[in-house]
Amino acid sequence: MDPLATWEKLLIGVIGLLVLLWFSPGVKIMIGQSRDAQKNWPAVLIPAVVVVIFVILLLNLV
Template identity: 50%
Template sequence: MGGELATWEQILLGVAAVLILLFFFPGAKRMLEESREKEKDWRGVLLPLGLVVLFVLLLISLV
């Protein structure tokens, strides 16, 4: 099904990848800086996530 990409396709994919990285880098940098400040918020995420995992395991065990 898949063959070799033409040279222009490889260049286009490379340019698109660089543009995507440049577009998302400022937001990702700010997100990482803010996450260092709010390490205690992980408990608020992990508790509901753990409850969902336990509920899914319960449902799987009932089948």
Template identity: 45%
Template sequence: MENLSTTESLILGALVLLVLFWMGPGVKASLEHSKNAETDWKAVLLPLGFVVLFVLFLIAMV
């Protein structure tokens, strides 16, 4: 695979910085919102448990 030219590297770096600055305020607001939210571990563990059981079922079927 060819290496990127200098111009392509500069454009790619500028795009990465633009995306970081564009998404920065939204990420900051999401982090603040998640700090104030109540935790609901059952909403995470229940579907995760079903996925694990389903994968074990698929493995057992082989």
């Protein structure tokens, strides 16, 4: 596969910039909503810790 030409690199950069600008209003709204949301970290951390312990147990059994 040939390396990208300069115009292709510029086109990829412009498309990436447009995607960032397109998603930025939604990201700002989500950040504002997450600040107001209830902080319920134990609901995420407990299952994650259980899964990690289970995987370590499985790796030790093999």
